[in-house]
Amino acid sequence: MTTLTQGRDTGTGTGTGRPVITAWSAVSPYGIGRGAYAEGLRERRGTVTGLGPEHGPTPDGVGCVVPGFGVREVLGRKGTRSMDRVTGLAVTAAGALLDDAERNRAVGTGEGAAFALGTTTGSAQSMMDFTRDSLTGDQPFFVDPARFPNTVMNCAAGQSAIWYRLKGPNATIAGGRTAGLHALNYARRLLGSGRARTVLCGAAEEFSPARAWLEHHCADGTAAAPPLGEGCAMLLVEPHAPDDPGQPVLAEVLAVELGVVLHGDTRPALVACLRSALRRAGVAPDRVTAVARSGAPGREGRGEAEAVREVLGAADAADVTPTTLIGDTGAAAAAFQAAALLSYAADRPAGPVGRVGVITSVDRSGSVGCALLGLR
Known part of the structure; x- marks a missing residue:
């Protein structure tokens, strides 16, 4: 719940x-x-x-x-x-x-x-x-x-x-x-x-x-x-200022969803966040091209991975989770995940129109969340 x-x-x-x-x-x-x-x-x-x-x-x-x-x-x-x-x-x-x-x-x-x-x-x-x-x-x-x-x-x-x-x-x-x-x-x-x-x-x-x-x-x-x-x-x-040609848009913030785990199981809480974010943004799961997880250790991390597979498993999205490379950055993790998605998109400027990147995050305090970025 x-x-x-x-x-x-x-x-x-x-x-x-x-x-x-x-x-x-x-x-x-x-x-x-x-x-x-x-x-x-x-x-x-x-x-x-x-x-x-x-x-x-x-x-x-x-x-x-x-x-x-x-x-x-x-x-x-x-x-x-x-x-x-x-x-x-x-x-x-x-x-x-x-x-x-x-x-x-x-x-x-x-x-x-x-x-x-x-x-x-x-x-x-x-x-x-x-x-x-x-x-x-x-x-x-x-x-x-x-x-x-x-x-x-x-x-x-x-x-x-x-x-x-x-x-x-x-x-x-x-x-x-x-x-x-x-x-x-x-x-x-x-x-x-x-x-x-x-x-x-x-x-x-x-x-x-x-x-x-x-x-x-x-x-x-x-x-x-x-x-x-x-x-x-x-x-x-x-x-967003569409009339300003000098505005260098790197990504659009499509949705941010936050949740709280009440009974110890991270997976259903994050599943609810992901599905709500996709619905609010009007994005089908198959449009997701990259996912950056928080990579938390222990049961929270396992629940996070299971939730991503359940909601986005068919999307065949690239995994750009930075934790294995830069370590557990704690409170800075989600911000580094956003930067990883922006870096991924910058290296692939010829990608499909309408591609979406997903950030997921879980914490042992019971806080979970996700964000959807429309990558340019």
Whole structure:
């Protein structure tokens, strides 16, 4: 049994038709930028690596981390003294998108430019470090006040807005692996209600000892989990403007459906989401040309795979799930899946008209969801 939270695919208040994705970028275990991520996926290059002492003690000593990423090395020394890793990843990804084309910064910043970021808790490492300092210091208040903002889950979104002058609504949405879908749905609603002109929409997750040990102790032990990954993927979402020949439409957001598992079985909940999304978008299953699953470990992942087979099994769609290559990126997973679909479509510009990509996501918290993208 599932309880579904569904939104209507209505026209936007500042444009016509469904919203579209016009740009994207990523900070991933392949490096910084859209090109690095697309090339890594194209080559099917794995990113698992042994971890150095800078990553701290972890259960297995391996992970899929952004190579050579240091906040101050990448963003400079000004304004980064107390910035934690997940904030640095989000700020870097937003900057990479805005700098990728002159148009991106023109439409993606300033008045009416919103920011929606998916997360799980923000930075578990920052929370634990701050709490530890309050317990081990000579006095509980002998902590670094500059690091307190890192303990709040909306720190990364707030810093991104400050860095790039994003003056529209600013939201952080917690949802585990489905967080990126929640952020995309929120972006769709902001545009549909006319509360934003454009939305920078994405999700971020950091690799840290705290997260590694939390995941280690939460594992159900029934299946080998992929190594942990990290990064941030960012999309520029805006109303479709058919009269604007300069709008570089990469994909149309056809539908986003979110659900909740009530009795422990992921498969029927995701089946309901997929069928509802296809119905709302007016898309037959045989039009689906690519699917990107979250690739969650354990029973959730098995339920996800079964649901995709049940609803889309006859579609013979390409599997572009990135988890086996970049690891379990947690809250950033759905955003990286969207980027994988966009990269797949860009490599096949001569594909059939009307092709559709599907994102599916499940989380052990009981959250499930899917999105349909009309790929150009």
